[in-house]
Amino acid sequence: MAQVSMTVNGKTVSGEVEGRTLLAEFLREGLNLTGTHIGCDTSQCGACVVHVNGEAVKSCTMFAMEADGADVGTIEGQANADGSLNVIQQAFQDHHGLQCGFCTPGMVMSAAALLKENPKPSEAEVRTYLEGNICRCTGYHNIVKAIMAASGQDVSAIAAE
Amino acid sequence: MSVAKPLPHDAARLHVTGQARYVDDIPLPQGTLHLAFGVSRIARGQIKAMTLEEVKTAPGVVAVLTADDLPFANDVSPSVHDEPLLSDGPVHYMGQPLFVVAATSHRAARMAARLGNITYIEETPILTIEDALAADARFEDGPRVYEKGRVDAALTQAPHRLQGRIEMGGQEHFYLEGQAALALPQEGGDMVVQSSTQHPTEIQHKVAEALGVPMHAVRVEIRRMGGGFGGKESQGNALAVACAVVAAQSGRPCKMRYDRDDDMIITGKRHDFRIDYDVGYDAQGRILGIDFTHYTRCGWAQDLSLPVADRAMLHADNAYLLPAARITSHRLRTNMQSATAFRGFGGPQGMLGIERVMDHVAHALGRDGAEVRRINYYAAMTESADASGGGIFDPKKQPTLSTEDLASRGAVRASSGSGGSARFGGAYSAVPEDAENTTPYSMPVTDFILHEMTDQLLDTADYDRRKADLARWNAQNETLKKGIAFSPVKFGISFTLTHLNQAGALVHVYQDGSIHLNHGGTEMGQGLFQKVAQVAAARFGVNVAAVKITATDTGKVPNTSATAASSGSDLNGMAVQAACSTIRDRIAACLAELHGCSVEEVVFDGGDVRVGGVQMSFAKAVQTAYENRVSLSATGFYKTPDVAWDRIAGKGRPFFYFAYGAAVSEVVIDTRTGENRLLRVDLLHDAGASLNPALDIGQIEGGFVQGAGWLTTEELVWDDTGRLRTHAPSTYKIPACSDRPAVFNVALWNAANPARTVYRSKAVGEPPFMLGISAHLALADACSACGPHFPDLQAPATAEEVLRAVGRARG
Ligand code: FES
Numbered sequence: 028m029a030q031v032s033m034t035v036n037g038k039t040v041s042g043e044v045e046g047r048t049l050l051a052e053f054l055r056e057g058l059n060l061t062g063t064h065i066g067c068d069t070s071q072c073g074a075c076v077v078h079v080n081g082e083a084v085k086s087c088t089m090f091a092m093e094a095d096g097a098d099v100g101t102i103e104g105q106a107n108a109d110g111s112l113n114v115i116q117q118a119f120q121d122h123h124g125l126q127c128g129f130c131t132p133g134m135v136m137s138a139a140a141l142l143k144e145n146p147k148p149s150e151a152e153v154r155t156y157l158e159g160n161i162c163r164c165t166g167y168h169n170i171v172k173a174i175m176a177a178s179g180q181d182v183s184a185i186a187a188e
Numbered sequence: 189m190s191v192a193k194p195l196p197h198d199a200a201r202l203h204v205t206g207q208a209r210y211v212d213d214i215p216l217p218q219g220t221l222h223l224a225f226g227v228s229r230i231a232r233g234q235i236k237a238m239t240l241e242e243v244k245t246a247p248g249v250v251a252v253l254t255a256d257d258l259p260f261a262n263d264v265s266p267s268v269h270d271e272p273l274l275s276d277g278p279v280h281y282m283g284q285p286l287f288v289v290a291a292t293s294h295r296a297a298r299m300a301a302r303l304g305n306i307t308y309i310e311e312t313p314i315l316t317i318e319d320a321l322a323a324d325a326r327f328e329d330g331p332r333v334y335e336k337g338r339v340d341a342a343l344t345q346a347p348h349r350l351q352g353r354i355e356m357g358g359q360e361h362f363y364l365e366g367q368a369a370l371a372l373p374q375e376g377g378d379m380v381v382q383s384s385t386q387h388p389t390e391i392q393h394k395v396a397e398a399l400g401v402p403m404h405a406v407r408v409e410i411r412r413m414g415g416g417f418g419g420k421e422s423q424g425n426a427l428a429v430a431c432a433v434v435a436a437q438s439g440r441p442c443k444m445r446y447d448r449d450d451d452m453i454i455t456g457k458r459h460d461f462r463i464d465y466d467v468g469y470d471a472q473g474r475i476l477g478i479d480f481t482h483y484t485r486c487g488w489a490q491d492l493s494l495p496v497a498d499r500a501m502l503h504a505d506n507a508y509l510l511p512a513a514r515i516t517s518h519r520l521r522t523n524m525q526s527a528t529a530f531r532g533f534g535g536p537q538g539m540l541g542i543e544r545v546m547d548h549v550a551h552a553l554g555r556d557g558a559e560v561r562r563i564n565y566y567a568a569m570t571e572s573a574d575a576s577g578g579g580i581f582d583p584k585k586q587p588t589l590s591t592e593d594l595a596s597r598g599a600v601r602a603s604s605g606s607g608g609s610a611r612f613g614g615a616y617s618a619v620p621e622d623a624e625n626t627t628p629y630s631m632p633v634t635d636f637i638l639h640e641m642t643d644q645l646l647d648t649a650d651y652d653r654r655k656a657d658l659a660r661w662n663a664q665n666e667t668l669k670k671g672i673a674f675s676p677v678k679f680g681i682s683f684t685l686t687h688l689n690q691a692g693a694l695v696h697v698y699q700d701g702s703i704h705l706n707h708g709g710t711e712m713g714q715g716l717f718q719k720v721a722q723v724a725a726a727r728f729g730v731n732v733a734a735v736k737i738t739a740t741d742t743g744k745v746p747n748t749s750a751t752a753a754s755s756g757s758d759l760n761g762m763a764v765q766a767a768c769s770t771i772r773d774r775i776a777a778c779l780a781e782l783h784g785c786s787v788e789e790v791v792f793d794g795g796d797v798r799v800g801g802v803q804m805s806f807a808k809a810v811q812t813a814y815e816n817r818v819s820l821s822a823t824g825f826y827k828t829p830d831v832a833w834d835r836i837a838g839k840g841r842p843f844f845y846f847a848y849g850a851a852v853s854e855v856v857i858d859t860r861t862g863e864n865r866l867l868r869v870d871l872l873h874d875a876g877a878s879l880n881p882a883l884d885i886g887q888i889e890g891g892f893v894q895g896a897g898w899l900t901t902e903e904l905v906w907d908d909t910g911r912l913r914t915h916a917p918s919t920y921k922i923p924a925c926s927d928r929p930a931v932f933n934v935a936l937w938n939a940a941n942p943a944r945t946v947y948r949s950k951a952v953g954e955p956p957f958m959l960g961i962s963a964h965l966a967l968a969d970a971c972s973a974c975g976p977h978f979p980d981l982q983a984p985a986t987a988e989e990v991l992r993a994v995g996r997a998r999g
């Protein structure tokens with residue numbers, strides 16, 4: 028067991044972990060931040076995406092100890108300070124970018140990383156970027172639309188509600 | 189009014205903020221144990237010896253149970269008690285649970301589960317259709333046969349005739365949230381179970397059997413699933429039962445969740461099918477007679493295979509009037525995961541069979557596929573199409589099913605084959621065999637709207653012009669070829685096991701005017717809860733925000749059917765409407781009396797209640813009713829009228845109504861590699877008078893993509909030892925974001941359902957899945973452009989299969 032400490036959603040946290048404890052486990056079981064989901068356990072579905080020092084990371088692929096001292100952001104920390112939804116969250120709600128919602132936290136976190144890198148992505152860029160995020164429910168259409176809308180682009184041309 | 193509004197999913201806010209809770213997210217009480225199964229490493233044989241010392245002494249392990257340690261029923265089957273939770277000797281598939289480990293952490297349990305030392309007496313597994321036929325390994329005593337007209341005569345007399353075969357693979361559900369359950373022991377031997385399940389009553393029933401307690405001692409709750417698609421209709425039984433048994437023995441809460449690999453190795457998938465056909469037709473392409481043979485590999489246990497195979501037979505006609513038809517269905521027992529429910533429940537497989545025939549006939553005649561399809565359509569809806577006005581079936585007392593699980597779709601009797609003894613829901617009145625516009629199972633089709641829908645879709649999709657453009661484009665391009673295809677969907681709505689077509693609801697109105705809503709349906713992302721809440725809000729004339737949606741709970745609404753067969757909002761919406769109407773009418777009666785007016789003069793609208801000349805808030809009206817000692821709590825109940833079905837004879841009215849859809853897909857293939865892409869998709873789908881157009885369109889988009897995935901990239905591979913080789917997303921390819929078509933037009937055919945459903949809406953969960961068939965047909969069309977021969981494209985049309993089909997087209 029070893030001690031780790033990191034900043035999660037702006038708060039300093041610390042805990043005891045084994046060398047093999049994954050960041051996802053630490054967040055979910057150690058900190059009760061269960062919005063980070065486990066969909067595949069093998070780094071393929073993207074349900075567990077969080078931000079580590081501003082980069083999108085699949086937290087089932089990173090050891091908690093690797094995040095020692097890092098600045099970690101999870102879905103629970105995405106809303107605005109006053110509790111209102113941020114622009115990406117709002118767009119997922121308004122454009123029906125979710126059904127069962129299990130992929131949603133990872134999608135929102137990936138989308139945030141994309142828009143930071145590329146504030147006005149094309150539809151094709153959104154789709155390529157989300158290659159590592161699986162959604163089994165929506166067929167992706169409304170997810171892409173939500174992200175386009177969140178980037179301030181007109182989505183009326185993207186057919187179908 | 190709150191219905192028909194495109195409101196977002198009720199839990200959207202919780203999802204985007206990470207607060208929505210799934211079973212795996214529930215905070216665990218101190219001392220909770222985590223469970224994992226030790227599974228078989230062979231596909232068929234007997235356990236010779238099981239040495240579990242190493243498992244028991246592994247770090248963190250608290251208990252290890254085998255079949256001998258189970259106090260009561262060792263069974264998790266939803267049908268005929270043929271599915272032991274833990275093997276009692278025989279091994280039926282690779283991945284079968286043999287023992288269960290309880291440990292202090294999920295990882296400790298999984299690691300220990302690998303340490304079992306098991307020796308087997310191996311037997312040769314039955315894996316292929318040929319193996320199973322040779323061994324006569326099947327469910328039921330022989331094939332089921334449904335027949336209409338004089339098939340052999342029709343075939344011999346037809347001017348044209350051809351034969352063919354299509355093989356179609358199964359499909360992994362890949363619900364993004366894996367199976368999970370949590371059992372919390374209570375005082376006096378009671379058990380509370382949180383289960384990611386579409387069928388809480390089934391879980392309750394199996395847990396009660398396993399604990400040797402009445403159903404009243406078990407309460408099952410589920411707020412939401414992270415996807416279900418049929419994979420959580422029966423496949424959650426094993427986890428819930430294991431957790432409950434260990435919890436009862438240890439007195440500690442127990443939790444189990446399958447890791448993705450375990451989930452794919454242990455649980456059942458969509459049934460794969462081989463369909464052989466022999467069809468007689470005329471020069472226009474009109475089908476005169478057809479003989480289908482379905483072969484399906486059901487895996488090792490019966491599960492829901494009989495109704496799945498039945499539904500495949502019931503959709504062998506899809507949208508086409510078949511004057512003479514025979515459908516023979518073999519349900520084969522193989523040493524693989526037990527195939528189970530998956531969106532469409534056999535319907536897609538049956539439908540792909542006839543769609544392939546349409547293509548084959550069109551190719552043989554050199555005619556357009558859309559044209560041949562239209563020629564074969566059922567006749568259009570007649571004006572007296574109120575589907576609930578039929579009344580040709582007499583209700584009949586249910587037979588007693590002592591050994592079966594009544595609340596499960598698996599509760600179909602393995603038949604005597606006589607047809608007389610195993611009727612469900614009522615006798616049928618025979619329809620004359622030459623009756624016009626009837627299905628091969630003698631149900632008149634009275635609500636057929638595909639003629640108009642097809643006109644509209646082919647027009648908006650610009651089918652004719654694009655088809656001509658494609659032909660020119662293909663003539664100029666050698667390496668890449670494009671294809672386009674139209675396909676319709678007619679899907680029957682109702683549980684074919686008639687008595688499952690019932691639902692209950694429980695509604696409370698509190699003194700402040702807030703409303704507590706509960707019903708038997710489960711939420712798996714489809715938006716059922718929101719739709720039903722919209723119905724409740726509409727009844728009380730309030731905003732949907734006044735309605736609190738609560739977790740499905742067997743302690744609130746008992747004896748529920750699975751949320752399956754697309755029936756969720758049809759059944760539960762009606763039950764909720766009934767409960768709300770009861771309360772509303774009580775309030776109205778109270779106010780009418782106080783204000784000296786008639787009940788009809790009490791109006792609930794816009795969050796207010798108007799009575800006589802007075803207007804008050806809904807909350808004020810409720811408070812007044814409370815003070816006048818009016819009960820503000822009610823149950824509601826609904827049963828679908830007019831359905832009755834004899835699955836042995838293959839006659840009757842299994843469906844309350846049909847839901848329709850139509851699709852045009854365009855693809856491009858690389859003839860050197862078989863790689864392919866969807867370029868454009870146009871969908872027109874019938875959701876009746878939609879309860880929520882946004883949620884319905886979401887179902888249509890998601891259903892299409894999932895259906896197209898089934899028929900293109902999603903390939904399940906078992907090796908010849910029976911090992912599933914595609915047990916993770918690394919090898920099993922479900923559609924990704926970049927796979928979706930560049931142009932994706934989706935529209936609702938917004939017309940009221942002639943059947944008396946809730947606000948005249950139609951079920952929308954499963955039907956759009958089958959719109960994905962158009963993608964497969966478009967790929968076949970592209971292959972056809974490579975040469976003069978029929979490409980005979982099989983499914984899934986992986987790149988390899990497309991390449992083979994290109995070769996076949998070239999000859
Ligand atoms: S759980 Fe991390 S990528 Fe799937």
Ligand code: FES
Binds near residue numbers: 131161162165
């Ligand atoms: S909404 Fe269910 S997986 Fe994306």
